[in-house]
Amino acid sequence: MxxxxxxxxxxxxxxxxxxxxxxxxxxxxxxxxxxxxxxxxxxxxxxxxxxxxxxxxxxxxxxxxxxxxxxxxxxxxxxxxxKSKYPEHFAEAAEAEATATEIRQYAPLLIPGLLQTPAYARAVCRAYQPTAPEEMIEELVSARMERTRLLDDPTEPLLWAVIDEAALRRVTGGPEVMAEALRHIADLGRRGRGIVQVLPFGAGAHAAMEGSIKLMDFEDAPPLVYFEGVGTGRLEDDPATVRHQRFTYELLMACALSPQKSLALIEAMAQDYAHEEPP
Known part of the structure; x- marks a missing residue:
């Protein structure tokens, strides 16, 4: 090596x-x-x-x-x-993410962190910690938004996200927040800063129904896969495990809508949210 x-x-x-x-x-x-x-x-x-x-x-x-x-x-x-500004179970993954040349992620339940807006991130963090002081929530949101600066570079890293339709249908923070979040994703896709595919409900059963997948490739280090649960997470570099998760991700890409159709769906959903009356 x-x-x-x-x-x-x-x-x-x-x-x-x-x-x-x-x-x-x-x-x-x-x-x-x-x-x-x-x-x-x-x-x-x-x-x-x-x-x-x-x-x-x-x-x-x-x-x-x-x-x-x-x-x-x-x-x-x-x-x-x-020392890290991120939760302990995620800190190593966030630091690896910052040096990755390619990131591929399947998100079954929420919009991936790198694609979130501040308002969406705030709603997620508040749901995770409903009794936390406002200052703590803002620190978490700030750390998450700092991660998104990876996308300020016009070329690296390559970001390819497959987002389950369930993540886009779950109203997180209210219709206005969802409309902004989906417009943000569509804008990144239209600008060519990331590839986004939606895995629709119509795809039925698929290879990753048990959880999320995050694959990271590096210029001068072996690839990693990150497994995440509620308040837990671990990085894995076992070649067989990474290879299996990469194959699973490729199956998801094949089941998902094309990038063009995905962006059209996301934009249509953003319009629907924008015209929805808040509760």
């Missing part, structure tokens, strides 16, 4: 640790696979640590210091690299 390209250590604490890990590993004369064996992980996982797409966990930091003879360097610094 080719090693990662040079990193800018100033970009983040995680990038700094990744650069230091690569330096220490090469100084010790170990390959990624050899170091992975000491950590009981794959060589590709070590590559992800060095590329900054995965965090160094405390249990790994201790072994790294022992194997690489770095005293307590990684143990002291992995805590600083772990």
């Amino acid at each position: 080719p090693g990662p390209k040079g990193l800018d250590p100033s970009s983040s604490p995680r990038a700094l640790l990744g650069a230091e890990l690569r330096h220490a590993r090469e100084k010790a004369g170990l390959s990624q696979n050899e170091l992975g064996q000491r950590l009981f992980v794959s060589g590709s996982f070590v590559g992800q640590l060095e590329a900054g797409t995965r965090r160094i966990q405390p249990e790994h930091a201790r072994v790294l210091d022992e194997v690489l003879g770095t005293e307590d360097f990684f143990q002291r610094n992995c805590k600083a690299a772990a």
